[in-house]
Amino acid sequence: MGSLDNATPLGHVEFASDGDYSIPDVPMGTARHLKIICIGAGASGLNLAFQVREHMRSVDFVIYEKNKDVGGTWYENRYPGCACDIPAHNYQFSWAENPNWSQFYATSSEICEYLKATSHKYDLRQYIRLQHQVLDCTWEEESGLWNLNIKDEISGQVFSETCHFLINGGGYLNHWKWPSIQGIDTFEGDLVHTANWGEDIDLRGKKVGVIGNGSSGMQVLAAIHPEVEFLVSFSRSPTWVTPNFAGEFAGPDGANFDYSEEKKRELSEDPKKFLEYRKALEKAMTGNFKINLKDSETQKQTQALLKEYMIGVLKEDKLVKHLVPEFGVGCRRPTPGLGYLETLTKPNVRLVTDMISEIVPQGIKVRTGEIIKLDVIVCATGFDYSWIPRFPVTGRNNVTLRALWKNRPTAYFGLAVRDMPNYFVFLGPGSPLSHGSALPTIEAVTKYMLRIIWKAQTESYKSVVPSTEAVTEFIHHNDTFHQKTIWGTKCRSWLKGGKEDGKVLTHPGSRIQNIHCLLNPRYEDWVWTPLAKNRFAFMGNGMTVLEEEGRDVTWYMNDPNIGYEGIFY
Structure with missing residues (x-):
């Protein structure tokens, strides 16, 4: 790559001038x-x-x-259960294909490692400070x-x-931001945000509250449930929970699964099959935009199917009442919640939909006046x-x-x-x-x-x-x-x-x-x-960089479709 040193936008030498306007002695196509x-x-x-x-x-x-290090949001988000809800094979660059994803839905750490490896493989680190x-x-x-x-x-x-x-x-x-809740600084236990998770946090045998039921809230709830003594989900809003995006390609009921070594080898050795697989996944996710039109039959059918799915998993009328939305699918981003609904039905898990009044030294106080005592509060409250x-x-x-x-x-x-x-x-x-x-x-x-x-x-x-x-x-x-x-x-x-x-x-x-x-x-x-004073100064000395560099100057004869490829109907 070049340098800014001694850069002259229109060249040093005049090709022609009328005293008011000077044409630079450079061929058209010169890159300043x-x-x-x-x-x-x-x-x-x-x-x-x-x-x-x-x-x-x-x-x-x-x-x-x-x-x-590199990785962006996948470097920063390391909370338990953090993963991408998009199939891994469609969360990769077209120029850096990876047939070796370990799972259908990749964890944040695996995506971060992919980005790090890509930066090394393609020598991109030289540009990064x-x-x-x-x-x-x-x-x-x-x-x-x-x-x-x-x-x-x-x-x-x-x-x-x-x-x-x-x-x-x-x-x-x-x-990321803390929720605007009165008394948040008074809590005497551990306060943590999913986007700023500390590796030294120990949840074993503790009473834990999770604020928020977006994707991070759902993921962390399902992930930490087995190790905590008691778990409280504070969810002010219902939300549609889907089995998973492109779920027809996932495991049973949209579950994640591990790719076998045989499958990885097959995708690695057959580029055509690998592309077909990724195209099918992409079409499954983006090929039906009509679901996003509020009065479409597709939207109505999707609402009915997801309502049936959520009721089937939750079973309890109280949970169904508080979690199944009245609004349409997609108004809030639908969240594939692997294990989330199932976790809410566990005996050591409680769903609280009452508004949080304040955070107190012992835990969280809700609108009814109840104080829910906690050892750890996890804020899955998203970003600015x-x-x-x-x-x-x-x-x-x-x-x-x-x-x-x-x-x-x-x-x-x-x-x-x-x-x-x-x-x-x-x-x-x-x-x-x-x-x-x-x-x-x-x-x-x-x-x-x-x-x-x-x-x-x-x-x-x-x-x-x-x-x-x-x-x-x-x-x-x-x-x-x-x-x-x-x-x-x-x-x-x-x-x-x-x-x-x-x-x-x-x-x-x-x-x-x-x-x-x-x-x-x-x-x-x-x-x-x-x-320049004249917008056509870029035409320069009448030549082009193709001629100056000795490249193919009859390129326009190579393909009769050149110039039409960008036109579509």
Whole structure:
């Protein structure tokens, strides 16, 4: 990769000039030197590093990661039972296939090891600076650069860094938070959050309370039940519990299972069969978008089936009353709860649906006045879903991302923000967040970002930002569309900012539609600021880099379909 040193956007030598406008003596397609900084070395950052190296020229690229190793959310989340509810074979990069997953649904530790191994195998570590905390980011209009202040957590040194393009790969499952409960600091036992689990926590023979019944709450409840004396699940809201995603490929009743050595060998030795298997899994998860339309027959059938399933497992009328929702399937993200419902039926497990009044030194006090005495409180209360980074981001005209997103986070296709030039975000608001595995989305978004950057690099644009009009109309379309979806119905969901009637923050359509939308950028939705006085200065000396480098200059004769491949109906 190149360096920023002595970079000249339009070349040193004039090819032609009329005294007012000078044409640089460079061929069309010349890639000016750029620096790209990515924040976060999770799945998004690793994929970006690989694709930049494979497909970009003249780029200086670096990732700043706050943790001691790569892995992102899978590095940070280590609570008992932590696993991905997406089939493992669909939670991998297309360019780093792994036929050797040990189980159908992989644990967090196995996914983290996969990401670590991938970073080593493909030599991506050279771009990563571990234990570096980004403190703030500020756009400088005159230079067309982002200025970052970064702290080296090992040395304590704070230094500044600039870049042409800033990409936030920190993710939305990054900033965990304690629940806002009175007296939380007064508890005399052990208080722990699932996203900040301590390896020294001993639950054996203790009275444990788990607050929350999202995916982490369900997983940790089922995992710790066998070793505790008594277990209390504090769940304020009902939720749909599914046997599992792509459950027809899982074990009996959607259960997890171990892949045999024979199966691993079969998938490893037959790439065609391995691809067919992964495509079938993907189709099972994303091939029926109509389930998300609130009045569809598919939605009604799914509600009936899941209600029957939950009643069959729970059996007790009290549990059924408190756990089976009235809202549709998908309003809150359905949670595959392996063993969760079964755990709630155990004699040493209690479900408490009364609102928590406060946390007291002995345990938790609920609205009825009862104090439930506990040794350990586990907060499975999720993350800060505001999408606002933990560090200040200041864009054009001193607009801050915090101010911009104070009332509602909005982004163009979930990847770019108005008033934030040369800034991209992975899995931002408006991304397909409830549409299956995140990795295909990450790969599609990366291609889109790099196409925008490539255009700016080779056509001499100083900055690019989605227009306010495009973002406004995209959000208008989103809100109107979601009047018809299950996500837009009444329920408390992080897909709506934790509000019952909040605006929906997921893509208005299927994952397939989202990927199609990202294949060919709508450049007309962006505001492009050229480096030169004349926007056609990139055409340079009349030649192209193909001619200069002696490459195939008759490429247009190779395939009559060249130029049509991006068109679909």
